[in-house]
Ligand SMILES: Nc1nc2c(c(=O)[nH]1)N[C@H]1C(S)=C(S)[C@@H](COP(=O)(O)OP(=O)(O)OC[C@H]3O[C@@H](n4cnc5c(=O)[nH]c(N)nc54)[C@H](O)[C@@H]3O)O[C@H]1N2
Ligand SMILES: Nc1nc2c(c(=O)[nH]1)N[C@H]1C(S)=C(S)[C@@H](COP(=O)(O)OP(=O)(O)OC[C@H]3O[C@@H](n4cnc5c(=O)[nH]c(N)nc54)[C@H](O)[C@@H]3O)O[C@H]1N2
């Protein structure tokens with residue numbers, strides 16, 4: 001099973017002859033199928049890519065110069081162990097940072113491997129913030145008291161109206177069957193509306209209507225929709241009275257009783273770029289078509305004040321009585337099922353390797369309030385700043401060593417140019433990789449990682465009830481090792497006993513059992529175990545059907561449109577009610593005179609984040625390019641296919657322009673994930689979006705990857 005961090009987890013039938021993969025097919029069996037996409041089916045090219053890293057390497061040139069020499073595992077592990085111990089003993093364990101993400105969504109070879117090692121060794125600094133949906137995590141926890149707010153995707157078949165709000169599953173998968181159910185819902189007569197600055201593939205395929213909206217202004221539009229509903233008495237007062245607290249306060253804010261500013265569609269029109277009449281139409285449609293699923297994407301949450309968008313969307317879902325009912329949706333998006341939340345014991349993304357608490361984090365003071373809000377630690381987007389400044393910049397340590405695992409830090413995090421500077425200042429950097437990524441090219445030691453074809457694991461996809469087995473189909477290439485083995489062997493070299501006292505198979509079998517799989521052998525043989533649910537699962541159904549016995553897990557036991565707890569915390573930018581804040585680097589920022597275009601940085605169909613960027617078949621599918629509206633192009637003398645400079649004060653990249661009507665005027669899209677390739681002048685030549693994005697994070701921790709102003713010029 002392939003689980004390449006796209007939210008899908010799909011069956012691959014891998015044909016092997018003499019230990020070599022010859023062909024890959026996918027599921028063609030019972031519905032709902034777990035059909036692999038272009039990436040899974042091109043995986044043979046990834047495994048045998050000519051640039052696969054097969055041996056440990058050590059740096060021989062300057063840091064970042066990319067000059068390496070092959071070394072033995074003994075030398076690689078000894079050097080890494082020695083350096084980590086040296087940094088720990090010289091500067092303290094907090095000087096070691098782990099930058100860890102999710103190469104493949106799996107149980108054994110995930111963040112738990114390095115976390116255990118470094119925690120056992122005395123601890124490390126762990127940056128906080130969920131890149132994907134910190135805004136959704138925050139809003140779900142504040143409003144519902146849990147981040148498990150999702151239905152199984154088959155419940156879309158019960159919807160009469162589906163609003164795809166900044167959500168493009170035709171490109172981003174987010175569940176192996178999402179598009180299949182959208183297609184069926186449409187055939188069954190559901191109306192489908194897309195609210196997005198781009199006319200997405202999902203809109204082109206499924207939607208009856210496209211409503212373009214300016215990035216980062218979604219909260220304003222949602223508030224204006226609430227205004228229409230309240231004004232026209234379309235909201236479900238009985239639902240609000242029974243299940244929520246604070247609607248009256250929200251209503252006062254929306255209607256202007258609180259601040260003298262009614263949040264009318266006319267107010268929202270110049271902010272959002274959506275005509276007032278369209279806002280009214282959507283508000284009426286959402287309030288009167290029952291049931292309706294507001295499928296909020298997480299991209300609008302990856303903006304400045306992105307948390308407020310999620311809180312406002314949840315409020316609208318409650319106002320229309322669509323929470324906890326079939327065909328509705330709670331309007332929140334965070335950990336969709338892969339961390340749990342469905343009615344079976346699933347925790348396959350939680351590490352199968354036992355965790356010990358990290359002494360550095362444990363000793364660290366937390367601010368009051370829910371545990372997820374860990375302000376004192378370094379936000380992941382500020383890591384480069386922390387490395388560059390250390391204690392002198394107000395951070396809690398001087399950072400000297402960086403361990404990078406399953407993460408393309410330099411490419412995927414904001415302000416790549418600054419990250420590059422920070423990496424140069426480190427004393428030691430080790431990277432676990434399959435390829436010589438821009439990040440790996442800065443390492444002192446590179447440790448080669450086996451692909452999932454070369455190791456065993458368990459996985460899960462979003463929205464469908466199953467667990468999958470990632471079976472090893474070939475021996476590891478070259479001297480590659482699975483991440484958990486690398487951590488275990490490092491533990492030995494660092495003199496740490498008891499890293500793991502079980503075999504790989506024992507760990508996985510135990511995890512499968514914990515996940516309710518009756519027969520691990522059968523799971524391995526079939527590749528998948530499907531949980532039998534009595535029907536589509538709907539989050540919060542119990543709370544809605546039997547509120548007396550099933551309170552929401554919030555302080556009040558209700559859906560908290562207004563949160564007393566957050567009133568008391570009084571943190572700027574995180575008010576107790578969903579509110580619209582004018583964002584930095586929005587259209588009204590004075591900076592817009594210099595940089596008039598709003599940049600969004602979407603997830604690309606042929607990549608998963610920055611993965612698969614180097615695969616020839618996939619590169620043929622889609623060219624990396626800047627999407628811009630024909631009117632913006634014309635004003636700059638740019639024609640389709642021209643090379644353009646995209647720039648702001650943080651950086652510059654040169655890339656081809658794709659001129660189209662499929663993106664609204666004033667907005668450009670540079671899909672992120674292209675491998676940072678600065679030339680001698682520091683101008684990126686790959687179309688790497690993060691040379692342009694800002695490390696300024698939102699008050700609730702959202703990464704504002706879709707909040708950045710740029711200018712575009714034709715390259716002379
Ligand atoms: N093929 C592929 N699939 C993937 C991934 C990948 O890289 N490639 N990545 C996976 C991962 S890790 C994640 S977190 C998810 C991400 O999934 P998403 O966050 O849903 O993906 P995006 O492409 O960033 O954005 C979805 C849509 O939101 C729109 N959008 C951007 N900003 C705004 C805004 O301010 N308002 C509104 N209304 N719309 C906006 C974009 O135009 C886009 O059409 O996808 C997963 N699936
Ligand atoms: N501008 C912009 N930037 C973004 C986003 C955005 O919307 N806009 N989205 C953000 C989001 S949602 C996310 S989740 C992050 C992701 O950020 P990352 O997780 O850093 O992105 P990946 O490209 O998946 O990098 C994983 C790296 O791990 C390597 N690797 C090492 N070991 C393994 C392994 O065992 N298996 C696999 N498969 N790979 C391994 C891969 O080769 C790859 O280089 O990016 C964020 N960055």
Ligand SMILES: [Mo]
Nearest residue numbers: 005131132133
């Ligand atoms: Mo993500």
